[in-house]
Amino acid sequence: MREMLQKHLDLIECPVCQAAKRLWTVSEGDLTDTRIANGKISCPQGHIWQVTEDVLRMDKEKSEEEMIFNDRPLTGFPSEPTESERGDFLMEFDKLTSEFIKFSEKPLIVKGNSVLFFKYMPTNEREIIVVHPDEGVLRQIQELVARKMMYHNVSFIRAEDAQFIPIESYTIHIFPKDVKNVKPDDFVATLNPTMQGETYWTGESSSLILHQK
């Protein structure tokens, strides 16, 4: 059985030429037929992307830095809510995550400030691709995912949130900086109260808002 990231490569396009769906060549490093932990993948046009300790770096080609750690663990909240806001938010967040985890068989793509998502969502068997521009944040999420015994189902991609739009997926945007490219079925937790869509919950200060488009 193929594991992540090997399995999710079928869903991922080359950021440069968008041509490589299901046509990746995997080469070099610590890899097996089922899993890629360290190595390189290249598209048919020859664009080469590095995998380092389970993180696929798609923000720049041939990215050869050492593994990047996070020096300061993040809470996941974009700004600190009051205790009661935090409690209310997490209760609603738990209901919604439980719902959309059941909602579709397609892999979930999680973009934006996703520490909070992985901290508080219920443990589940869904396949998930996490996209974040900061590898330090991805390393923190790797630990959260490992603690929930979900590591075998999750892939980690370093890329800008707006970049990398895989096909056949259901996307969750957690506190996105901008919400371009949001599709009708996407779930959005946003700081922007002017966003279109149904509002599920707002804190007293309107600093935390959940939307489903």
Ligand SMILES: [Zn+2]
């Ligand atoms: Zn390419």
